[in-house]
Amino acid sequence: MATNLAPVDSxxxxxxDHCLLxxxxxxxxxxxxxxxxxxxxxxxxxxxxxxxxxxxxxRGHLNLASSIRSMRLRNGLSQRQLAGRMGVPRTYVSKIENxxxxxxxxxxxRLARALEVTVPDLLSGGxxxxxxxxxxxxxxxxxxxxxxxxxxxxxxxxxSILTQVRDLTMRPRRTA
Numbered sequence: 001m002a003t004n005l006a007p008v009d010s011x012x013x014x015x016x017d018h019c020l021l022x023x024x025x026x027x028x029x030x031x032x033x034x035x036x037x038x039x040x041x042x043x044x045x046x047x048x049x050x051x052x053x054x055x056x057x058x059r060g061h062l063n064l065a066s067s068i069r070s071m072r073l074r075n076g077l078s079q080r081q082l083a084g085r086m087g088v089p090r091t092y093v094s095k096i097e098n099x100x101x102x103x104x105x106x107x108x109x110r111l112a113r114a115l116e117v118t119v120p121d122l123l124s125g126g127x128x129x130x131x132x133x134x135x136x137x138x139x140x141x142x143x144x145x146x147x148x149x150x151x152x153x154x155x156x157x158x159x160s161i162l163t164q165v166r167d168l169t170m171r172p173r174r175t176a
Contacts, residue, residue, distance in 0.1 A: 012091060014038050015098065017078065022098070039080060067125035069097045071115045076170065085114035 011024045016031040016038060023031070029038050072082050072093075079097070083090040087110065095101035096111075103111060112119045139145050153161070 010030060013098070017073075041064075062104075063125055064123065065097050065099045067122060068093075068111060068115075071117065071122070072097075075115060077115075082111075082114055086110040159173070 007161045013022060013027050015022045016034060017035065018036050019034040020034045021031060025031075025038065028031060028137055030036065033054060054058050072079070077085075080095045081095045086093070086107070088107070092101065096103050105113075108122060112122045113117075115122065138147065150158075
């Protein structure tokens with residue numbers, strides 16, 4: 001007996017944020033490969049993936065798609081959360097990241113606002129000069145005070161401090 005499937009055009013294509021498998025949405029919303037929810041509200045992404053090298057001939061639209069994805073992951077946002085901030089369906093964010101749709105100028109503005117960057121940063125991939133980033137960080141009084149001690153830490157201590165700082169920024173403590 002043959003099974004009746006919905007036409008391919010009407011089925012939603014999604015990418016698992018964990019194993020990156022591109023697949024049709026399943027009825028139970030679990031990834032076919034890693035069996036993790038495709039609608040995870042709070043991603044457990046520790047680091048943004050390393051940027052992929054793109055041949056010069058393919059830069060442009062692909063650069064925008066990968067730029068949006070990397071900025072979203074860097075901010076610890078799921079596609080659903082980013083779409084909520086923009087006021088658009090989650091599938092629209094997915095289509096932009098998978099190069100199935102090109103964002104309009106107003107969508108670029110909403111994307112930039114939702115990712116807390118400027119439109120030029122969004123179009124350039126948010127890539128700033130490493131030296132500019134370092135000098136901006138050193139201006140922060142907390143970082144400047146910690147800098148002399150960083151070289152004395154071992155890997156485990158460094159990891160522990162980074163985890164604690166990340167937790168503080170992700171889940172700020174409530175004050176009385």
